[in-house]
Amino acid sequence: MVLEALEREGVEYIFGYPGGANLPIYQRLAGHPALKHILVRHEQGAAHMADGYARACGKPGVVFATSGPGALNLVTGLCTAYMDSVPMVAITGQVNSNQVGRDAFQESDVIGATSSVTKHSYLVTNIDQLPRVVHEAFHIATTGRPGPVLIDICKDVQMAEAERVTPERLEIPGYRLNGHVDLHDARIAAQALAGAERPVILAGHGVLLSHAEPELLKFAEKAGVPVGTTLLGIGAFPVDHPLSLHMTGFMGTGWNLKAVQNADVLMFVGMRVDDRVTARLADFAPNVKTFIHVDIDGSEMGKNVRPHIELVADARLALEAMASHVGQVHPGRGTWFAQIDAWREEHPLRYTRSNGHLQPQDVLVDMYRRCRSEAIVVADVGQNQIWAALWWNYDKPGLFINSGGAGTMGFALPAAIGAKFGRPDKAVWCVAGEGGFVMTSQELSVAVEHQLDIKIVLLNNFSLGMVRQFQDDFYGGVRSQVDLTHMPDFVKLAEAYGLPAVRVDKLSDVGPALDAAERTRGPFLIDFRIDPEANVYPIVPLGKSLNDFWEAPTK
Amino acid sequence: MIETQRPQTKPPSAPPSPEERVRVLSVLVEDGANTLSKVSGLIRRRGFHVRSISVGPSRQPGRSRMTLTVDAGHAEVDQVHKQLERLVEVVDVEDITGEAVHSRELVVAKVAASDVAGLVSRGARVLDAGPDGTTVEFAGEGKDVGEFISELMSHGVKDVARSGPVVMRRTA
Numbered sequence: 001m002v003l004e005a006l007e008r009e010g011v012e013y014i015f016g017y018p019g020g021a022n023l024p025i026y027q028r029l030a031g032h033p034a035l036k037h038i039l040v041r042h043e044q045g046a047a048h049m050a051d052g053y054a055r056a057c058g059k060p061g062v063v064f065a066t067s068g069p070g071a072l073n074l075v076t077g078l079c080t081a082y083m084d085s086v087p088m089v090a091i092t093g094q095v096n097s098n099q100v101g102r103d104a105f106q107e108s109d110v111i112g113a114t115s116s117v118t119k120h121s122y123l124v125t126n127i128d129q130l131p132r133v134v135h136e137a138f139h140i141a142t143t144g145r146p147g148p149v150l151i152d153i154c155k156d157v158q159m160a161e162a163e164r165v166t167p168e169r170l171e172i173p174g175y176r177l178n179g180h181v182d183l184h185d186a187r188i189a190a191q192a193l194a195g196a197e198r199p200v201i202l203a204g205h206g207v208l209l210s211h212a213e214p215e216l217l218k219f220a221e222k223a224g225v226p227v228g229t230t231l232l233g234i235g236a237f238p239v240d241h242p243l244s245l246h247m248t249g250f251m252g253t254g255w256n257l258k259a260v261q262n263a264d265v266l267m268f269v270g271m272r273v274d275d276r277v278t279a280r281l282a283d284f285a286p287n288v289k290t291f292i293h294v295d296i297d298g299s300e301m302g303k304n305v306r307p308h309i310e311l312v313a314d315a316r317l318a319l320e321a322m323a324s325h326v327g328q329v330h331p332g333r334g335t336w337f338a339q340i341d342a343w344r345e346e347h348p349l350r351y352t353r354s355n356g357h358l359q360p361q362d363v364l365v366d367m368y369r370r371c372r373s374e375a376i377v378v379a380d381v382g383q384n385q386i387w388a389a390l391w392w393n394y395d396k397p398g399l400f401i402n403s404g405g406a407g408t409m410g411f412a413l414p415a416a417i418g419a420k421f422g423r424p425d426k427a428v429w430c431v432a433g434e435g436g437f438v439m440t441s442q443e444l445s446v447a448v449e450h451q452l453d454i455k456i457v458l459l460n461n462f463s464l465g466m467v468r469q470f471q472d473d474f475y476g477g478v479r480s481q482v483d484l485t486h487m488p489d490f491v492k493l494a495e496a497y498g499l500p501a502v503r504v505d506k507l508s509d510v511g512p513a514l515d516a517a518e519r520t521r522g523p524f525l526i527d528f529r530i531d532p533e534a535n536v537y538p539i540v541p542l543g544k545s546l547n548d549f550w551e552a553p554t555k
Numbered sequence: 556m557i558e559t560q561r562p563q564t565k566p567p568s569a570p571p572s573p574e575e576r577v578r579v580l581s582v583l584v585e586d587g588a589n590t591l592s593k594v595s596g597l598i599r600r601r602g603f604h605v606r607s608i609s610v611g612p613s614r615q616p617g618r619s620r621m622t623l624t625v626d627a628g629h630a631e632v633d634q635v636h637k638q639l640e641r642l643v644e645v646v647d648v649e650d651i652t653g654e655a656v657h658s659r660e661l662v663v664a665k666v667a668a669s670d671v672a673g674l675v676s677r678g679a680r681v682l683d684a685g686p687d688g689t690t691v692e693f694a695g696e697g698k699d700v701g702e703f704i705s706e707l708m709s710h711g712v713k714d715v716a717r718s719g720p721v722v723m724r725r726t727a
Contacts, residue, residue, distance in 0.1 A: 116600050119643075298640070301637075302634075
């Protein structure tokens with residue numbers, strides 16, 4: 001019943017792990033060859049794989065897990081997808097319906113444990129509910145602001161036989177979809193930006209989710225408005241475009257932050273305006289007279305920054321409407337562009353490379369040269385993530401995947417595996433620090449089992465680098481529990497899993513190692529031993545304003 | 556100069572007063588095992604505080620009407636409404652704070668006294684009476700209920716059960 005419902009939804013891959021409470025589903029899997037099941041090594045890995053799959057190909061990721069610990073192991077992965085609005089459907093086994101609430105073996109209140117990290121969830125205690133529930137779950141996961149939906153199915157329901165039922169027409173009265181664009185507001189917003197002296201647009205993940213990149217580019221060019229992106233919005237606007245401000249936020253580029261802090265009209269599109277974007281809220285964008293916010297989720301309006309003009313709508317439709325109402329562009333725009341260019345000159349991205357250590361940026365720049373805006377790069381969380389975000393001029397959407405909202409260490413490897421299943425035509429590079437990597441490294445088995453072409457770039461600095469940097473920069477230099485002195489030999493670890501690997505600790509070996517990775521079919525790991533003191537810059541000190549960003553030392 | 560709309564609500568620079576933070580919401584929800592827990596979980600997670608909550612069947616089969624009095628806490632006050640609307644279980648949310656409404660709370664109380672004329676004159680109804688005392692009920696607006704409860708003190712109050720308010724827009 002479950003598997004037939006998944007086939008109806010067009011599911012191709014399931015990332016899962018069997019156990020006592022979902023055995024009936026697994027028993028029937030062989031009878032459904034269209035559903036390809038990927039056996040993971042830990043349920044968290046399944047959730048991140050489904051997440052990476054969904055981010056890479058746009059289709060909802062599907063996860064199976066058993067009751068109790070199996071389902072609870074999904075929580076971090078569900079939260080990661082929820083925070084970043086990724087469509088997923090997780091199907092968990094639950095104990096028999098007459099045992100629910102009796103503390104049966106491997107029973108846990110999965111609905112209760114996951115309610116705050118899912119868009120919606122269902123407990124299915126009756127077979128007749130199942131076709132409707134599965135159909136609704138996929139609808140809710142993939143429409144509006146996407147997100148993960150969980151279906152907890154009692155074991156007796158999995159075994160029940162029912163007439164083959166096709167779900168009736170969807171009717172979910174409490175589920176509202178905002179697509180409609182208020183043309184009046186779109187016109188005022190467009191004219192406010194075009195007519196502004198110092199306008200800025202910040203674009204987030206919502207632009208990518210609604211495939212609004214062409215409309216954003218068209219509007220920005222027509223209205224002459226510089227565009228920055230959030231970390232998750234990378235790819236929404238080509239970084240090599242003259243109007244690009246690159247990444248915003250507390251680790252954004254200096255010229256972006258200068259532009260935001262001096263803007264007079266600022267539009268957010270498809271983003272939440274969270275604390276990582278605003279830094280100290282009271283000092284955020286102090287010169288803005290008109291804030292404009294476009295988002296499909298009305299609850300984002302005024303959650304952090306109160307907009308003067310709200311467009312609760314799909315980003316693509318809103319930008320399309322705005323592009324046809326641009327009107328007169330402010331004559332002083334050239335001065336604004338010149339000012340931004342001056343800031344770009346004054347605050348370039350830079351790093352120190354004179355201390356004899358291998359620098360992470362050297363590795364990434366060489367890696368990206370090979371990616372040529374074609375490969376998918378999946379980053380983990382921490383310094384590696386920000387280096388990977390900043391050191392490439394992403395000019396196409398969908399090529400950079402990372403856990404932005406939840407900041408889940410251990411995301412990269414399983415998400416890269418999922419991304420490769422979703423886009424087998426693309427080269428996939430996984431960039432991770434050694435700290436996050438060991439949190440989910442057991443999924444190397446999956447990469448080897450399926451001989452997935454994933455190149456793992458380990459930026460190994462022998463410490464929890466971002467935490468170490470925060471301690472050095474913002475906590476008086478008191479280092480506490482950041483040294484990863486006893487880690488596995490990653491080359492031997494890779495060999496133990498059955499994939500080739502090399503170690504690199506000097507610049508001259510970077511190219512040959514990346515050559516070897518490119519030449520190798522199947523997974524390949526490079527343990528880059530980088531400068532243990534390498535830091536992420538620019539950075540805004542915790543609790544400070546965007547004006548107060550620190551830059552890399554000049555030498 | 557381009558004409559722009561005025562902000563639709565007060566900017567965050569003017570923090571709402573404690574009274575403004577309290578919203579009264581009439582919420583129509585789908586009946587379901589998880590509905591109450593979703594609503595209460597959301598309120599907790601977003602840092603709101605419940606002042607009162609009452610739930611009962613609505614006119615529509617399969618749906619209940621919740622009357623919530625919620626303090627928005629440190630969040631923007633309209634977030635209570637907006638976050639509730641995001642729940643799939645929530646069919647409709649109406650913010651009726653400060654609107655012309657009938658608001659009624661019910662009190663059921665046990666008092667030691669057998670002479671409850673003072674309570675009856677305020678509108679209480681005697682539910683039963685025995686050698687150990689009298690049980691009375693009273694319904695009214697929150698303010699009246701508060702006064703009624705003060706009045707109970709002089710009658711040797713033994714126990715009080717009080718509902719949260721249920722609210723309906725005025726007909727006229």
